[in-house]
Amino acid sequence: GQQVMQIPQYQHVQEGEDFTTYCNSSTTLSNIQWYKQRPGGHPVFLIQLVKSGEVKKQKRLTFQFGEAKKNSSLHITATQTTDVGTYFCAGPSMRFGAGTRLTVKP
Amino acid sequence: GAVVSQHPSWVICKSGTSVKIECRSLDFQATTMFWYRQFPKQSLMLMATSNEGSKATYEQGVEKDKFLINHASLTLSTLTVTSAHPEDSSFYICSAAGSMHVGDTQYFGPGTRLTVL
Numbered sequence: 001g002q003q004v005m006q007i008p009q010y011q012h013v014q015e016g017e018d019f020t021t022y023c024n025s026s027t028t029l030s031n032i033q034w035y036k037q038r039p040g041g042h043p044v045f046l047i048q049l050v051k052s053g054e055v056k057k058q059k060r061l062t063f064q065f066g067e068a069k070k071n072s073s074l075h076i077t078a079t080q081t082t083d084v085g086t087y088f089c090a091g092p093s094m095r096f097g098a099g100t101r102l103t104v105k106p
Numbered sequence: 107g108a109v110v111s112q113h114p115s116w117v118i119c120k121s122g123t124s125v126k127i128e129c130r131s132l133d134f135q136a137t138t139m140f141w142y143r144q145f146p147k148q149s150l151m152l153m154a155t156s157n158e159g160s161k162a163t164y165e166q167g168v169e170k171d172k173f174l175i176n177h178a179s180l181t182l183s184t185l186t187v188t189s190a191h192p193e194d195s196s197f198y199i200c201s202a203a204g205s206m207h208v209g210d211t212q213y214f215g216p217g218t219r220l221t222v223l
Contacts, residue, residue: 033211033212041216042199042214042215042216042217043150043199043201043212043214044214045211045212045213045214048211088149088150090212093152094140094152094155094201094212095152096142096149096150096151096152097149098148098149099148099149101147
C-alpha cells in the first residue's frame, strides 16, 4: 500500500511563529488527508486534498498538494497555544504518516 | 458532525483472556470501518479495514486470528483481542467512513485503552 513519510517529527515554536509539516510519498497519491490529534484525544479530520497543485485555507492553516501529487504540506501562520497537538497526514489507503508533534511556548 | 463511539473507553484484563471492543457510528451508516493501534507518542498503525457484511482486510503483520474483526451491521464493528498478552497493551482506535469510496472522511472514535496484566 501507499506509504507517506512525514517530517519533522517534532517542532517546538514560540507563540506567534509559523509552523510547517511536510508529507512525501514515493508514488502518486489520489488524495491526501490531514488530521489533528490533541494530547489525550483522538484524530480529528481537518481537510482532504484531491487536485494537483491544490491549495486550501482554513483560517491560519494553509494546506497544499504538490503538482505531482506526491507531496503535501500544512502551514500554520502565527501559531497559538491552541494549535498544540500532533498533525498527521494520511494517504488514500488510510495509512498515516508518523505525525509531527507541535508544541507552542506562550 | 458525524459521531463515532467506542466501548469500553478503557479495560484492564488478565493475560490469556479475550477482550471485545465495540465501535459504533451513531448518526450515519458506516460501510467501512478502520481499526488502528497507537503506542504512546507514536503514529496510528492501521490494523485492518472492515467492510459491512464481508471479511476484514488485515494489514501485513497483523494476525487475523488474534485480532478478530466483525462488521455485522452498518453501524457496528467489533474488535476482539483473543488470548491477550501484555504486549497487546495499547490504545485501539476505530474510525468510520460513510462509503466505500476511497478518500471519504474518516470519523474517529475516542479510543479504547487496553492494559493486559
